[in-house]
Amino acid sequence: MNRSIAFRISADILLAIFTIFGLWYFALPIGIACLWIFPRYAELMIAGFAYDALFGMGSGLGIFSAYACTAISLALTALIISAKAMMR
Amino acid sequence: MIYLRPHKGASRVIRLSATAIVAVLLLVGLIQWTAPHFFPGMFTSIAAPFWRARFSIESGSLRSPSQLLSENESLKRDLADLRAVFASSSVSAVLQENAELKAQAGRASTTPRLLAAVLARPPFVPYDELLIDVGTDDGVSTTSLVYAAGTLIGRVREALSGTAKVELFSSPGNSYQVLIGPSHVPATAIGMGGGQFRADVPHGSTVTAGDVVRDSAIGNGIFGMVVSVATDPANPFDRVLFAQPVNIYELRWVTLDKPVVKTENKRR
Numbered sequence: 001m002n003r004s005i006a007f008r009i010s011a012d013i014l015l016a017i018f019t020i021f022g023l024w025y026f027a028l029p030i031g032i033a034c035l036w037i038f039p040r041y042a043e044l045m046i047a048g049f050a051y052d053a054l055f056g057m058g059s060g061l062g063i064f065s066a067y068a069c070t071a072i073s074l075a076l077t078a079l080i081i082s083a084k085a086m087m088r
Numbered sequence: 089m090i091y092l093r094p095h096k097g098a099s100r101v102i103r104l105s106a107t108a109i110v111a112v113l114l115l116v117g118l119i120q121w122t123a124p125h126f127f128p129g130m131f132t133s134i135a136a137p138f139w140r141a142r143f144s145i146e147s148g149s150l151r152s153p154s155q156l157l158s159e160n161e162s163l164k165r166d167l168a169d170l171r172a173v174f175a176s177s178s179v180s181a182v183l184q185e186n187a188e189l190k191a192q193a194g195r196a197s198t199t200p201r202l203l204a205a206v207l208a209r210p211p212f213v214p215y216d217e218l219l220i221d222v223g224t225d226d227g228v229s230t231t232s233l234v235y236a237a238g239t240l241i242g243r244v245r246e247a248l249s250g251t252a253k254v255e256l257f258s259s260p261g262n263s264y265q266v267l268i269g270p271s272h273v274p275a276t277a278i279g280m281g282g283g284q285f286r287a288d289v290p291h292g293s294t295v296t297a298g299d300v301v302r303d304s305a306i307g308n309g310i311f312g313m314v315v316s317v318a319t320d321p322a323n324p325f326d327r328v329l330f331a332q333p334v335n336i337y338e339l340r341w342v343t344l345d346k347p348v349v350k351t352e353n354k355r356r
Contacts, residue, residue, distance in 0.1 A: 017138070020134075020135040020138050020139075021138070021139075021142070021208075021212060022208060022212040022213050022214070023212065024214075040105075049116070049127070050131050053127040053128045053130070053131040053132075054128070054131050054132060054135055055208075055213055055214055055215065055217070055219075055253075056214070056215070057120075057124065057127070057128050057246075065215065
């Protein structure tokens with residue numbers, strides 16, 4: 001198996017585990033690093049949405065709290081993709 | 089002069105990618121609007137086995153049988169000692185009188201309780217909430233109240249089929265009507281997170297550290313214990329800080345009011 005694919009799968013597994021257990025402070029640096037290294041890295045956005053689905057969405061929370069991680073992951077993805085396009 | 093023609097392929101890829109992203113976002117938004125429990129249910133069903141595995145590990149499933157037996161015996165001895173102390177003290181007599189008085193006033197609690205395991209809790213869960221392993225399949229609804237060690241700690245905010253999210257009363261910004269101390273000083277408790285509350289009482293109220301805080305309903309028991317009272321002569325109100333007697337960060341089991349299933353009497 002290609003080494004980069006194996007590394008990406010390993011990183012995705014770690015990202016999923018940290019997201020499931022609510023350890024966003026571990027998941028976020030991994031997601032940002034992978035977003036920089038790999039092309040077309042959508043897993044961070046999926047992880048942000050999953051985090052909100054597990055712990056956020058529901059009645060009683062304002063819309064900003066319910067979708068905060070989704071918005072942050074979308075913003076980070078757009079920011080890093082733009083930075084990569086400018087620098088490369 | 090040679091001019092380099094712009095590469096049209098890259099812009100087409102960018103347009104397609106942007107279109108695909110917008111389409112996905114619209115689809116997700118539509119699903120969230122029409123079926124708001126679809127994605128939470130889907131991701132919860134993926135995550136629940138991992139939470140249950142962690143709960144099992146924390147419960148000691150990886151420990152040796154001899155360790156578990158030893159701990160079991162120790163807990164049985166502690167329980168027997170506590171029962172002896174409880175039976176011989178005046179606490180049981182006071183509790184019995186309290187139950188009799190409530191029964192006379194028609195407020196005896198006969199609501200059975202449903203036991204639930206806490207799969208995830210603060211600080212690993214944001215928004216000061218708990219995730220428990222019972223849901224709508226067990227009769228849980230968004231009106232269910234949640235207790236820990238006899239203390240009312242929250243209510244169900246969202247119930248899926250096999251799990252539920254519990255919003256703690258101590259969530260920042262939540263407010264709750266309470267009665268503080270032996271004089272039952274009424275106050276509004278404001279949640280500060282992690283089982284901590286603050287309330288303002290009129291200056292000169294006989295509230296001191298160690299006083300019991302009760303909720304305004306007669307049947308729900310202790311809500312917290314006063315930790316400190318901050319007095320400022322220039323302020324017409326004293327700031328009372330109190331906490332619930334259970335440690336939210338170490339909760340492993342909670343109980344919920346079991347819903348009563350109404351049966352229709354059919355005439356034959």
